[in-house]
Amino acid sequence: MAVRCVYTDLDGTLLGRGASLFHDGDGEFTLLAGRGLEACHRAGVEVVPISGRRRAQVAEPARLIGASAYCFEIGGGLVVDGEERWLCGDFQPRDGRTPWQLVEESGAPALLLDACGGAIEPHTPWDRGREVTHVLRGRVDVDAANALLAERGHGGVRLVDNGEIDADRSCYHLAPATASKAAAVAAHMRARGYAPDECIAVGDSREDSEVGAVVGRLYLVANADPTIPTAPNHRHTESANGAGFYEAVVEALMA
Numbered sequence: 001m002a003v004r005c006v007y008t009d010l011d012g013t014l015l016g017r018g019a020s021l022f023h024d025g026d027g028e029f030t031l032l033a034g035r036g037l038e039a040c041h042r043a044g045v046e047v048v049p050i051s052g053r054r055r056a057q058v059a060e061p062a063r064l065i066g067a068s069a070y071c072f073e074i075g076g077g078l079v080v081d082g083e084e085r086w087l088c089g090d091f092q093p094r095d096g097r098t099p100w101q102l103v104e105e106s107g108a109p110a111l112l113l114d115a116c117g118g119a120i121e122p123h124t125p126w127d128r129g130r131e132v133t134h135v136l137r138g139r140v141d142v143d144a145a146n147a148l149l150a151e152r153g154h155g156g157v158r159l160v161d162n163g164e165i166d167a168d169r170s171c172y173h174l175a176p177a178t179a180s181k182a183a184a185v186a187a188h189m190r191a192r193g194y195a196p197d198e199c200i201a202v203g204d205s206r207e208d209s210e211v212g213a214v215v216g217r218l219y220l221v222a223n224a225d226p227t228i229p230t231a232p233n234h235r236h237t238e239s240a241n242g243a244g245f246y247e248a249v250v251e252a253l254m255a
């Protein structure tokens with residue numbers, strides 16, 4: 001079945017060093033991410049950015065590449081043709097409060113920071129102005145953290161590993177348990193009437209890899225987290241970042 005949609009992560013996937021569309025992971029100038037987008041445009045394939053960034057930080061790059069749908073804050077929010085929807089379960093916006101505020105009021109972020117004793121901290125300045133997830137950095141055992149949250153009555157939220165910042169630290173999101181990139185992709189597929197076989201996803205993190213469960217094929221770029229468990233519909237590109245995106249798109253369009 002022909003591909004109709006490509007879901008792509010931004011940081012570490014479509015974008016290179018310094019979150020640039022026109023630089024590779026080493027900071028060299030490249031047009032390959034653009035060529036991948038061009039191949040999609042020519043084939044009439046929709047491109048949907050899926051990101052952990054807050055809304056404004058995804059809306060602008062989405063506009064820059066001509067995408068009319070995107071998900072932000074790891075899928076807690078989804079915008080399709082200007083219409084927003086929230087996938088936040090018990091933390092849906094209410095009484096003028098955002099999902100972020102409702103998670104804050106639940107006490108889960110304070111509990112987690114306290115229990116981790118300095119191993120993680122707010123990911124300043126990226127933790128400001130957010131609507132859904134509390135973004136953290138450091139190094140922590142995600143399964144143990146989620147077990148602790150569930151044990152203390154905070155099963156409505158989960159800690160998500162959104163990939164490495166550097167050799168010593170990863171970026172984490174404390175998010176409503178219903179919010180995920182996979183859930184946002186599934187919602188977008190329903191909105192557009194896409195079948196799994198008509199969709200691929202490209203990413204570099206564990207959270208991105210979960211999208212493989214709802215699309216036909218998942219491509220992990222060469223710089224992806226090497227600890228991601230593989231599944232039969234996973235493919236690994238030889239190239240990193242935007243060049244890996246290009247490789248994935250070309251292979252999928254020719255298949």
Ligand SMILES: [Mg+2]
Pocket residue numbers: 009010011012013162163203204205
């Ligand atoms: Mg990424």
